[in-house]
Amino acid sequence: MEDMFLPLKVSATGLEAQKIRMNVIASNIANANSTSTPEGGAYRRKDVLFESYLYDESSVGVNISKIVEDPSPFKKIYQPGHPDADKDGYVNYPNVDSVTEMINLIGATHAYEANLTLIASFKDMYTKTLAITQS
Amino acid sequence: MPEKSIRILEQMMDVAAFRNKVLTSNIANADTPGYKAKDISFQEEMEKAVSSDGKSEYNIYESGTTMSERDGNTVNLDIEMAKVAENTLIYDTAAQLMVMKIRMKKNVLSAP
Numbered sequence: 001m002e003d004m005f006l007p008l009k010v011s012a013t014g015l016e017a018q019k020i021r022m023n024v025i026a027s028n029i030a031n032a033n034s035t036s037t038p039e040g041g042a043y044r045r046k047d048v049l050f051e052s053y054l055y056d057e058s059s060v061g062v063n064i065s066k067i068v069e070d071p072s073p074f075k076k077i078y079q080p081g082h083p084d085a086d087k088d089g090y091v092n093y094p095n096v097d098s099v100t101e102m103i104n105l106i107g108a109t110h111a112y113e114a115n116l117t118l119i120a121s122f123k124d125m126y127t128k129t130l131a132i133t134q135s
Numbered sequence: 136m137p138e139k140s141i142r143i144l145e146q147m148m149d150v151a152a153f154r155n156k157v158l159t160s161n162i163a164n165a166d167t168p169g170y171k172a173k174d175i176s177f178q179e180e181m182e183k184a185v186s187s188d189g190k191s192e193y194n195i196y197e198s199g200t201t202m203s204e205r206d207g208n209t210v211n212l213d214i215e216m217a218k219v220a221e222n223t224l225i226y227d228t229a230a231q232l233m234v235m236k237i238r239m240k241k242n243v244l245s246a247p
Contacts, residue, residue: 007159014163021166026219050167051203058153058195060160062167113164118159121223125155128230129148135157 006059007122013053013061020064021048021108025101031053032096042084043094044068070095075088144233146184150177153193158222161215168206173216174198177225181187 005011024046034043049064072095080089146195157173175193183191199209 001173009157010159010163014165017163018166031172050164052167052170057162057195058156058173060164062163062168092224101162107166109143110212111162114165114216116215119155119220121219122159125152125223125226125230128227132230132237135237 001054006055008119010055010059010061011115011118011122013063014118015112017048017050017062017064018108018112018115020067022065023113025105025108026047028094028096029101029105030096032094032098032101034094035082035091042074042092042131043096044071045094045096138236141233141236143185144229146181146238147229148226148233149239150175150180150184150193151222151229153180154218155226157195158215158219161210162212162219164208165212165215166208168208170208170210171197172199174218179221194216212244 019097024032031037031043037043047068047070048064049066049068050062053063056093074092074095076090077093078089079085079091082091097120152175152177157175158233163173173195175195180191180193197209199211
């Protein structure tokens with residue numbers, strides 16, 4: 001028998017994926033000024049890759065296939081006195097733009113809420129179905 | 136005599152439940168690159184269901200109406216949420232009518 005509660009699972013995958021995306025955005029914002037990392041060099045902006053996940057032809061969930069690093073160049077700022085400055089006195093600052101991150105965060109929040117609303121509407125439909133048995 | 140209206144309400148709920156699954160997938164994939172928004176036509180599926188009286192295959196089509204973003208995704212969150220609201224109302228209406236139908240029958244049966 002087909003799983004009746006598949007829409008709930010699909011919405012849950014959406015919630016999970018958007019939550020991971022929000023975590024990554026938070027890391028980017030937190031490290032907007034990290035000029036050194038354990039891996040060496042300045043912090044590189046990270047991004048998530050969404051990938052659809054097929055349950056059946058009508059139910060398509062989502063998961064995050066990979067967290068990738070943004071290859072765009074670092075911001076070079078002239079700060080000769082900085083401990084992470086290179087021999088010419090330039091410091092590599094992360095390729096993070098806080099405005100972009102905030103906009104992405106708003107997008108992720110909206111998508112998260114949309115998935116929550118879908119769970120609520122499924123519960124509503126299910127409750128209405130149960131009410132038939134009580135008539 | 137088969138109860139025609141209960142049968143139609145049942146089909147309405149079937150179609151709306153299926154459409155809910157399709158719309159749920161669109162919302163979950165609102166940010167998946169290359170994902171195309173999908174939908175079924177409630178009216179078309181109802182016409183098919185009523186005329187064929189049997190289980191028919193749903194015709195799922197790509198519903199992306201807005202210009203696709205750079206990553207090829209055609210889901211518009213606002214349009215999808217409006218569709219969900221509409222679909223949930225249709226489903227709830229059918230379920231409520233079903234309740235009333237059954238109550239009416241009960242009343243008839245319990246009449247002195």
